[in-house]
Amino acid sequence: MKKVFGLFILFAILLLAACSDDNANGESDAEGDGDVVELQWYMIGTPQPDTDKVMEELSDYTEEEIGVRVKMTQIDWGDYEERMRIITSSGENYDIAFVSGGTYTLNAQRGAYLGLNDLLETHGKEVKEALHPDLIEGASIEGELYGIPANKEIGNQSVLVFNGNLVDKYDFDIESIETFADLEPMLEEIKNNEPSFSPISAASMFRPVMPFDYVLGWNMPVAFPFNGDSETAVNLLETDEAMETFKVMRDFYEKGYVPSDAASSTDPWPYNVENWFVRIEGYNPYAELLWERDAGYPVKVQPLTEPIINNESVTGSLMAISSTSKHPEEAMEFLNLLNTDPFARNLVNYGTEGEHYEKNEDGKIVNLPARGERYSMPQYALGNHFILDLFENDPDDKWEAFQEFNDSGVRSPSLGFHFDPSPVRTEIANVSNVASEFMPPIFTGSVDPEEHVPMAIERFNEAGLQTVIDEVQKQYDEWKETVGE
Structure with a gap:
């Protein structure tokens, strides 16, 4: 009898030790032991001194509303992508992370994020109703959504932004500008009369405005044309539209309208340094008010394109739930609250x-x-804009203007097509090396395009670009037959 009793005591001790080990490793079921779930949230942006204080106030609210608390860890702009790559590849347990663009697509295809379709139906119905349908369609990969897009502007519109002081000083008619080439007379006058100003900011030159939907990012030459045959992938360097643009850039560079170090410059050309006349920006309604607030002087805007709804524009800002999360339902409940509750979003x-x-x-x-x-938080990265309070200088109809802007957008034919690069990963790496060498000087006009574009085409072909284009076309045709219809 004593032997049996002793075995029972030993079993109990071992059981308690196992439970203790589980708790020490953070493996316990929070709901089972009565603890409140704390969600780990990674966010891009310069770490702020008061982030923990604000998160404490947010957690007091979310604990009462949905039974969770939230810990935000900010990672600075230049470090975010690499840090998240390490965190993701290590299999670290976290719940929510900001993600965008090609990183979103690649990590979703690799299984780093949870598919959200079912969770949206069970724990996120309100946020699903709040999102513009094009956001859901464009950010879905083979029919599955892997991140909650920020509900904001959904189209890419390129605009010219002018230094308002110089526009007024010279009485320039900026509304007459329809193309980049039309800037010539204004740039000449600024060059001749304002030696302390760069006619064009170098930061504007890395992405010339051209009618293409880029597949691998705007610094790689694989794209679908917006005009003509919009369902055939091309090397944009081989198109007449690109060559015409490059010639204009070259002309402007040779005339001194572009900084001589444009191809290598890392200067962000901040608005609060008044040393520029014109720049290219992506636009949303009343963005000029934000730029003016940063600048401290007036700016004026002239559109170059209409809003284009494409994969890039709808995946510019998302919140993904990690596939390692132990609390995916709670994470979705929090994202649902953040995107539909004005108090939480504004806080x-x-x-x-x-x-x-x-x-x-x-x-x-x-x-x-x-x-x-x-x-100071990056507003674009945090979620639904339409429930934010307005700034004192914001017009009362700001969010109505955003809605009209979204409704006016033109959908790209490839909206919702997300290329899987894994079959041609080696070729893409080789093509990327060629792109880093040739594209900046060609884009900025630093070299003669008639000489260097043929050289670039030859080098791209040697690197396997056609193999990449063929794979893009193959996957696009397969997508078009299924979810793309």
Whole structure:
């Protein structure tokens, strides 16, 4: 009997030790032991001194609303992609992360993120209803959504942004500008009369405005044309449209309108340094007010294109749930709340009322010094814009203008097609090396395109570009027969 009793005691001790080990390793079931789930959230942006304080206030609210708390870890802009690559490849347990563009597609195809279709139906119905349908369609990969897109502008529109002081000084008619080439007379006048200003900011030159939907990013030459045969992938360097653009760039460079180091410059040309006349930007309604707020002087805008809804524009900002998350339902509930609850969304965006901002009599946001010094978040990366409070200088119809902008967008024929690069990974690596050598000087006009574009085409072909294009076309045709119809 004593022997049996002793075995029972030994079993109990071992069981308690096993439970203790589980708790020490963080493997316990939070719901089973009564603890509140804490979600680990990775966010891009310069770490802010008051982030933990704001997250504590957010957690008090989310714990009451949906029974979870939230810990945000910010990773600085230049480090984010590499740090998240390490975190993802290591299999680290986390719940939510900001992601965008090609990284989103690649990691989703690799299984790094959870498919969200079922979770949206069970724990995210409100956010699904709030999202523009083109966001869902464009960000879905073979019919499955792997990230919640930020509900904001959904089209890419290229605009010319002008230094308003110089426009007024010379009485320039910017509304007459329809193409980049039309800038010539204005650039000449600025070059001759304003030696302390660059006619064109170097940051604008790395992405010339051309009618293509880029498959591997705008610095790689694989694309679908917007005009003509829009369902056949091409090497854009072989098109007349590209050559015409490159010749204009070369002409502007030779005339001194472009900084001589444009191809290698890392200068971001910030708005608050008034040393430029014109630049190219992506636009959303009333963006000029944001740029003016950064600049401290007036800016003026002239469209170059209409809004184009393509894969790039709808995957510019998403929140993914990690496939390693132990709390995917709670993570979706939080994303649902963040994108539909005005208090939660404004708190994360602006910080604490009375400390980081206050509201004027119209209920609009007025920044306090503490916000700029201690809490400044990348608004575009955080979720639904349409439930944000307006800044004091925002027009009352800002979000209505966003809705009209979205409704006016033209859908790219390849919207929703996400290329899987794995069959040609070696060729893409080789092509990327050629692109880094040739594309910046060609794009910025630093070299003669009639000489260097044929050289680039030859080098790209040697690197296997045609094999990549053939694989893109194959996958596109297969997609078109299924979800693309």
